[in-house]
Amino acid sequence: MRIGLLGTGPWARMVHAPVLEAHGALDFAGVWGRRPEAAKEVADRHGTRAYDDVDALLADVDAVAVALPPDVQARLAVRAAGAGCHLLLDKPVAATVAGARDVARAAREAGVSSVVFFTTRFVPEAADWIARQADTGGWFTAHAQWLGDVFHGADDHPFATPWRGEKGALWDVGPHALSVLLPVLGDVRRVAAAARGPRDTVHLVLEHASGASSTVTLSLTAPPAATGAGLELRGTAGVSVLPHGGDAADALTRAADELLGAARGERPHACDAAFGLRVTEVLAEAETLLAAGAR
Structure with a gap:
């Protein structure tokens, strides 16, 4: 090709x-x-x-x-x-x-x-984990956090690009969290709440089609020592944590x-364009709630 x-x-x-x-x-x-x-x-x-x-x-x-x-x-x-x-x-x-x-x-x-x-979704260990948790089902709740330091102090970070500065963590790392939550807990039925934290940090509460709920914390301005990504599920099968690691290339x-x-x-x-559209719709719903809260 x-x-x-x-x-x-x-x-x-x-x-x-x-x-x-x-x-x-x-x-x-x-x-x-x-x-x-x-x-x-x-x-x-x-x-x-x-x-x-x-x-x-x-x-x-x-x-x-x-x-x-x-x-x-x-x-x-x-x-x-x-x-x-x-x-x-x-x-x-x-x-x-x-x-x-x-x-x-x-x-x-x-x-x-x-x-x-x-x-x-393309890291083998994570992809296998997502498939297993989707098959297991019975999840009651989940918490996801994607915390970066792209805009914390340093002006020369390679990913400190204008669009990230404008759209913030919701649109940059929010898609990562949603790409894991949706296949495991089902589509987002409603963004129940959205609130701002320090700098560009946002907190979301999501209701899923399965009946489960999830919370999501996102930031591109976290202190360097506090950065990292993680996702934990809790349900009838107990507790399961998304594996760490993976190389982007x-x-x-x-x-x-x-x-x-x-x-x-x-x-x-x-993960086709139709799924990308659905993720965008959830981000936009959260953005609308954040804007309403700011007013």
């Missing part, structure tokens, strides 16, 4: 480009970025071609991997699907429900496959493998 990369930022440079170059079943055919000089630098480093025209790249490939801010990703994903390209997307799919709906509709109408790179390699499988018609992927 010939695949192109859209984006030249830190995530594209650190993870996407090296993975696409090394993947044995992918032909890394080119890079497009909003800054042509950055696209050329990434392309030269990985032995591929820099494109000035995104539509020219879309015409030359079978799939695209996207490492762009969510609002930009949504617009280009719609164009890529229209050009017949399978989609390896980043989370969140879009910055608005309307944008995510456009992506899901474009993929469906074009008949292309899509995989959204919710990192935890290995996880993206697995996501690419699974996009290849979906493109061969094996089945729609569980």
